[in-house]
Amino acid sequence: EQIPLEMHKVRIVQKLELLPVEKRLECMKAAGNNTFLLNNRDVFMDMLTDSGVNAMSDRQQAAMLVADDSYAGSETFVRLEEKIREIFGTEFFLPTHQGRACENILAQSFVTSGSIVPMNYHFTTTKAHIILNGGSVEEIIIDKGIEVNNNHPFKGNMDIGKLKSIIEENGSEKIAFVRMEAGTNLIGGQPFSLENLEEVKEVCNKYGILLVLDASLLADNLHFIKEREERCKSMSIREITLGLSSLCDIIYFSARKLGFARGGGICTNNKELYMKMRELITLYEGFLTYGGMSVREMEALTVGLDETMDENIINQGPGFISFMTDELIKSGIPVVTPAGGLGCHIDAMQFVSHIPQEEYPAGALGAALYIASGVRGMERGTMSEQRDEDGNEVVSNMELLRLAMPRRVFTLSQVKYAIDRITWLHKNRHLIGGLKFVEEPKNLRFFFGRLEAT
Numbered sequence: 001e002q003i004p005l006e007m008h009k010v011r012i013v014q015k016l017e018l019l020p021v022e023k024r025l026e027c028m029k030a031a032g033n034n035t036f037l038l039n040n041r042d043v044f045m046d047m048l049t050d051s052g053v054n055a056m057s058d059r060q061q062a063a064m065l066v067a068d069d070s071y072a073g074s075e076t077f078v079r080l081e082e083k084i085r086e087i088f089g090t091e092f093f094l095p096t097h098q099g100r101a102c103e104n105i106l107a108q109s110f111v112t113s114g115s116i117v118p119m120n121y122h123f124t125t126t127k128a129h130i131i132l133n134g135g136s137v138e139e140i141i142i143d144k145g146i147e148v149n150n151n152h153p154f155k156g157n158m159d160i161g162k163l164k165s166i167i168e169e170n171g172s173e174k175i176a177f178v179r180m181e182a183g184t185n186l187i188g189g190q191p192f193s194l195e196n197l198e199e200v201k202e203v204c205n206k207y208g209i210l211l212v213l214d215a216s217l218l219a220d221n222l223h224f225i226k227e228r229e230e231r232c233k234s235m236s237i238r239e240i241t242l243g244l245s246s247l248c249d250i251i252y253f254s255a256r257k258l259g260f261a262r263g264g265g266i267c268t269n270n271k272e273l274y275m276k277m278r279e280l281i282t283l284y285e286g287f288l289t290y291g292g293m294s295v296r297e298m299e300a301l302t303v304g305l306d307e308t309m310d311e312n313i314i315n316q317g318p319g320f321i322s323f324m325t326d327e328l329i330k331s332g333i334p335v336v337t338p339a340g341g342l343g344c345h346i347d348a349m350q351f352v353s354h355i356p357q358e359e360y361p362a363g364a365l366g367a368a369l370y371i372a373s374g375v376r377g378m379e380r381g382t383m384s385e386q387r388d389e390d391g392n393e394v395v396s397n398m399e400l401l402r403l404a405m406p407r408r409v410f411t412l413s414q415v416k417y418a419i420d421r422i423t424w425l426h427k428n429r430h431l432i433g434g435l436k437f438v439e440e441p442k443n444l445r446f447f448f449g450r451l452e453a454t
């Protein structure tokens with residue numbers, strides 16, 4: 001058995017409660033069978049997301065104490081800007097309050113009615129902003145990317161042939177930009193390769209199209225590139241990062257994921273693009289030297305980005321995820337393979353194969369797992385999709401229950417507890433039934449929607 005080894009020690013702790021099962025059942029009912037609506041005090045292991053819940057280091061905490069609070073020209077911002085320049089090699093940095101704020105600004109700046117944005121795979125908030133601005137999304141991940149079990153090392157790669165045909169068919173002027181998502185979230189935190197990004201860039205160059213990188217989950221992607229891409233094995237994480245960023249016109253990220261912090265930002269070397277987006281920052285986010293982030297968040301981010309360049313730090317999440325995935329496979333539980341970043345992803349399509357996609361198998365499994373264990377996961381399937389214009393259900397490619405692994409947060413025995421409860425639930429999976437909406441918001445319905453048993 002390969003046991004992941006924590007390369008840190010725990011020096012601040014938070015007490016957890018594990019409610020009895022009857023209470024958990026009540027809580028789940030009160031939450032409308034939607035794990036987003038649970039109160040955290042009723043949760044034992046919060047595996048909903050890795051967003052804004054990663055543990056900070058002693059160095060981050062220390063840096064937060066020396067933050068320079070000022071509206072304009074804060075020294076804290078200067079430090080962050082310099083760190084971004086060092087890591088990404090980009091001259092200009094626009095701060096935002098979180099990742100989707102970057103997406104709002106990108107969509108407003110570049111997407112118009114009829115625009116198309118080809119991408120390896122969509123993320124919920126990204127797609128919503130593009131659609132809101134009149135554009136549409138074309139997902140052109142390689143076919144193997146959406147196979148739940150396929151040993152391709154880079155399931156997040158873009159299909160270059162499909163990219164070329166979309167451009168040829170629609171004309172390059174219709175393409176707002178091409179978006180590559182690192183650590184592709186909705187297909188199980190799967191990476192793309194440096195080689196693939198180079199090929200995408202070549203096509204973008206040929207047609208004069210902007211290449212945008214969503215670097216929110218870059219840490220995991222960097223780890224996998226170093227581990228799996230032959231020519232990158234001898235490169236440092238810093239070299240790989242510079243290699244990736246030199247190919248992109250714009251890089252944006254959620255610092256709730258990248259950099260063990262909060263906030264977000266947009267980086268570019270192109271002054272014209274910078275000037276175009278800059279006005280929207282002051283309109284939506286705040287002044288250019290904070291963009292909605294507190295100075296403490298910015299200090300934590302500066303140090304956190306530096307820590308992201310350390311292989312022994314960024315290998316922790318993937319190590320735990322791979323352990324959990326391997327253990328679940330031993331118990332015959334269907335999971336996404338190879339193990340990716342972000343979290344362990346259970347294949348609800350197989351786990352509860354008796355529940356049709358219209359009854360949200362991954363959502364139902366998430367509700368059941370909370371009742372069975374106090375572990376909270378997140379539905380990443382049909383519930384996370386949006387109905388089409390005629391109100392029809394759009395069934396998703398995959399029905400995943402994501403069990404996110406917040407970085408540096410859980411111990412191995414807690415992970416083993418989750419494995420044990422999932423194994424129990426799998427043996428008793430016939431107890432789980434489908435769900436239907438009783439309250440269904442139009443946009444991003446998975447956040448607030450309430451459901452009951454069909």
Ligand code: F0G
Nearest residue numbers: 049051098099100123125185216254256
């Ligand atoms: N891009 C990706 C790839 C993301 O995973 C997220 C957030 C965002 C953009 C938006 O960033 O939350 O700071 O506004 N993902 C979170 C998750 C919400 O739980 O997967 P944000």
